[in-house]
Amino acid sequence: MNKRNFLLMSSVTMLMAACNSKSVKGIATSDKKIVVVGAGMAGLAAANMLHKLGYKVTVLEARKRIGGRVWTSRLWSDVPVDLGASWIHGEHKNPLTKLAKDLGVRRLPTNYDNSIVYGNEGKPIDNKIDKEANKIFNKLVRQVFNNASDPETIFDAIENTNLWKGLSKQQRQSVMHLLNTTIEHEFSGALNEISAVNPDDSEAFSGEDMMFPDGYGLLTDYLATGIEIKMEHAVEEIEYQNDKVVVKTNISEFLADQVIVTLPVGVLKKGSVKFIPPLPESKQQAVDVIGFGLLDKLFLRFPYVFWDKNKEILNWISDEHGRWNEWLNIAAYTEKPVLLGFNAAEYARKTEQWSDEEIVNDAMSVLRTIYGTDIPDPESWQITRWGKDPFAYGSYSFNGVGANSDSRLALAETINDRLFFAGEATSEDYPSTVHGAYLSGIEAAENISNTVLK
Numbered sequence: 306m307n308k309r310n311f312l313l314m315s316s317v318t319m320l321m322a323a324c325n326s327k328s329v330k331g332i333a334t335s336d337k338k339i340v341v342v343g344a345g346m347a348g349l350a351a352a353n354m355l356h357k358l359g360y361k362v363t364v365l366e367a368r369k370r371i372g373g374r375v376w377t378s379r380l381w382s383d384v385p386v387d388l389g390a391s392w393i394h395g396e397h398k399n400p401l402t403k404l405a406k407d408l409g410v411r412r413l414p415t416n417y418d419n420s421i422v423y424g425n426e427g428k429p430i431d432n433k434i435d436k437e438a439n440k441i442f443n444k445l446v447r448q449v450f451n452n453a454s455d456p457e458t459i460f461d462a463i464e465n466t467n468l469w470k471g472l473s474k475q476q477r478q479s480v481m482h483l484l485n486t487t488i489e490h491e492f493s494g495a496l497n498e499i500s501a502v503n504p505d506d507s508e509a510f511s512g513e514d515m516m517f518p519d520g521y522g523l524l525t526d527y528l529a530t531g532i533e534i535k536m537e538h539a540v541e542e543i544e545y546q547n548d549k550v551v552v553k554t555n556i557s558e559f560l561a562d563q564v565i566v567t568l569p570v571g572v573l574k575k576g577s578v579k580f581i582p583p584l585p586e587s588k589q590q591a592v593d594v595i596g597f598g599l600l601d602k603l604f605l606r607f608p609y610v611f612w613d614k615n616k617e618i619l620n621w622i623s624d625e626h627g628r629w630n631e632w633l634n635i636a637a638y639t640e641k642p643v644l645l646g647f648n649a650a651e652y653a654r655k656t657e658q659w660s661d662e663e664i665v666n667d668a669m670s671v672l673r674t675i676y677g678t679d680i681p682d683p684e685s686w687q688i689t690r691w692g693k694d695p696f697a698y699g700s701y702s703f704n705g706v707g708a709n710s711d712s713r714l715a716l717a718e719t720i721n722d723r724l725f726f727a728g729e730a731t732s733e734d735y736p737s738t739v740h741g742a743y744l745s746g747i748e749a750a751e752n753i754s755n756t757v758l759k
């Protein structure tokens with residue numbers, strides 16, 4: 306079972322949204338101009354489909370690169386690393402599995418059970434103690450989700466249980482570790498931000514989580530093929546009128562019949578793109594209640610593997626909440642001496658303020674606690690700071706207090722048949738994921754096509 310499925314109370318939806326959604330009307334014969342804001346997975350999926358249907362599409366992208374939160378770095382030529390999304394969550398019937406298969410892109414499963422847990426002092430945790438911590442964690446999570454009431458966050462709800470109140474210091478540390486790696490790393494929000502009443506009302510595809518040893522970016526690269534994309538065009542203003550939309554960037558102005566907006570919720574929250582007139586209240590409310598969290602990655606490349614080379618996941622139970630609690634052993638998939646450390650939520654927000662050297666030193670002190678002081682220094686590293694990224698301001702959306710699938714629907718709502726919205730956070734069924742972004746883009750393209758031709 307993959308980690309997301311653990312928390313999903315809802316049944317698995319086997320049908321792809323592409324099959325669910327209305328069929329597309331004919332092939333475009335009109336000369337309507339469509340502008341797509343953002344060349345991430347949602348924007349590229351939409352543009353690719355509209356292009357294939359015969360529309361004139363222009364994608365406006367603020368960065369020097371495409372892919373958005375799908376970002377494969379090829380800095381290390383022999384081992385591409387994904388600085389944004391890594392996994393297809395749930396491979397069965399997932400539209401991205403089909404896309405990857407059609408393109409011949411390699412995928413490898415992750416076995417989360419192939420893991421080891423180290424205690425704060427760096428010694429492996431006894432199996433019995435680990436099992437007990439998992440049992441307490443499962444019970445706690447069930448109690449929290451069954452009894453919480455608004456406006457409680459997961460953290461509030463935990464503190465209110467007798468179970469939590471009765472735990473020893475060591476049990477609390479182990480449970481906090483599991484809460485960090487299972488909830489904060491998955492949802493990117495902090496325990497004191499995520500709604501306890503409705504932490505997750507999404508659907509999930511079944512099957513393993515699959516990674517891309519050659520890079521997730523191969524999928525977005527493919528979708529971008531043949532599409533007109535204006536790079537380094539940061540959209541600053543979108544003026545939607547009854548008969549047209551004017552999109553202003555830092556470089557020039559674009560007139561469109563329809564626009565698809567795929568801006569991350571972090572960008573919408575920041576207000577760095579001005580909408581004229583302002584977004585309707587229901588949409589603005591959705592932007593306010595949907596949380597936008599933080600998950601950061603640190604890739605460390607060493608001269609050789611000194612860690613548990615056959616384990617996929619390395620856990621460390623920290624004193625300070627969320628500090629380098631989880632590592633992915635990239636060597637297990639690529640045979641290259643690379644480790645990937647994750648930080649989410651509060652600890653990630655803290656480390657983002659540090660220099661690269663400070664981040665690496667902090668991570669190395671944890672690895673030295675576990676593997677000894679004589680381990681080598683890293684030869685090089687790659688670090689993300691998604692929270693400081695002006696074209697994301699975070700990693701992905703989660704359900705803050707008051708957010709639910711209606712908030713996602715409000716965010717996705719079309720305005721006047723002119724302004725369409727896509728992106729992971731607009732996905733009612735699959736928010737926070739690449740496949741959610743992909744399906745939302747396809748749906749927006751279908752909606753435009755049906756609107757234009759009606």
Ligand SMILES: Cc1cc2nc3c(=O)[nH]c(=O)nc-3n(C[C@H](O)[C@H](O)[C@H](O)COP(=O)(O)OP(=O)(O)OC[C@H]3O[C@@H](n4cnc5c(N)ncnc54)[C@H](O)[C@@H]3O)c2cc1C
Nearest residue numbers: 343345346347367373374390391392540728729738739742
């Ligand atoms: C560290 C990390 C790990 C993740 N892990 C996974 C995972 O393993 N599996 C998974 O399914 N999902 C994962 N996700 C989430 C996944 O990456 C996103 O849900 C998905 O890629 C979002 O796609 P999108 O098209 O909605 O948004 P984006 O990819 O953010 O696309 C939006 C685009 O708009 C552009 N833009 C922003 N502002 C402007 C502007 N003013 N003008 C023009 N363009 C602008 C951006 O540059 C970007 O290219 C992860 C995300 C992160 C950050």
